[in-house]
Amino acid sequence: MKKKFEVLQKVKKVKGTNDLFGDDILLHNQIKKSFDKVCRSFNFKEISTPILEHLDVFTKSLGSSSDIVSKEMYNFLDQGNDNLVLRPEGTAAIARAIITNSLEQEINKFFYFGPMFRREKPQSGRLRQFHQVGVEYLGSENCTQDLEVIMIAEKFLAKLGVRDKVTLEINSLGNEKSRRVYNSSLKDFLIKNKKNLSDISKERLKKNPLRVLDSKDPKDQIIIQKSPSIIDFLDYESKEFFKNLTDGLDNLKIKYNLNRFLVRGLDYYNHTAFEYITNEKKSQNALLAGGRYNGLVKNLGGSNLAGVGWAAGVERLAMNIDKIVNLNYKIICFFSTNLDLNKELLKMVYSLNLEPNFKINIISTGSLKKKFIKANKIGADGCIIFGENEWPSNQVVWKDFSSGEQELIDCDRIHQFLKEKFLKNVIKR
């Protein structure tokens, strides 16, 4: 027998992506707002680059051995045979934007916010679509700029109340020359110890020995701890640069740990590398990370520009914020005792000056009892009732849900009444 109704299969979300709503999106917006304020106060300007970029923007900058380029990019040919990617990070895209918009002669201080895409194994704190806030300072080779972007990070993390939960780790990767010499010495050392390395590290050793230092595998760690230190391979210029950085941090009384194994996973870094990591022992513990990338713009076909910056994962920041900071608002429900009064109610609500700290919620259907139940369910703090007995004398009833008290208000005073009642004494959610 033929089935009368076919049950349609539910559509699914893409693994490692999230729908943002409710408190989550409020928290994201709050993080964005705090970030925006700190960056603007350091005279950084906002930039928004496209999510779609040509593949070579990332292959020419991040390095073919990086996890992102070798296995994590969402890469496809579009209908016109253009080889495109969903951007996995913002730095290379901003370097491209500087070339495209002929901004190479200027000092560029940019900040950005937006979704990034990496096909990683999804887990807590590791998504396939996540959001980053970031800053990029291009056009200056001076270590003061490294300090300036770190100062922005410090102010931002403190504003969110997470600075005390993280440690700043720093390292120097030296200039290109120092790094080349170090790379070759590290390679020799790792080849001698190859038989004890994990399979992943053996693979990494073939393409980029530095990446072996990223491994958290206990087997690899035994070898890594005995490996040569990059600090011993820094030439005079690189040593001076790093000394100026650490002296600068000491001068600002910014606490940090030196971590000689911090190499970052992307090829474009030189000199400064840093990460703010949570004190928890898990692999997704970097909240904010960055460094210097002199020469990145040149590798993309532009001038030989210096640059330094960082990015922070908004989802990871959100996981570490105890409560929603400063999301203070009141929910006020408006409803009437009979349907005819809804017209007047809408007119009244439309005429009110909107206040960011109170949320108006109109309830238009159901019995009076049901309207009260709905108001309670959405967590209202009180309600304004348009009643058929009060309306002829141009009045409405105010019911306060926390005290249970009720009072009559003149219609032309509604806005003033709510302001006096709530804007002095808003609650935390």
Ligand code: HAM
């Ligand atoms: P990154 O270390 O790849 O650096 O990412 C920066 C931050 O983005 C991480 O510390 C983390 O908080 C967050 N993040 C990275 N991948 C994921 C993921 N799969 N899920 C959730 N959060 C993630 C960069 O992207 C460089 N562009 C940073 C930079 C800017 N360097 C210089 N300027």
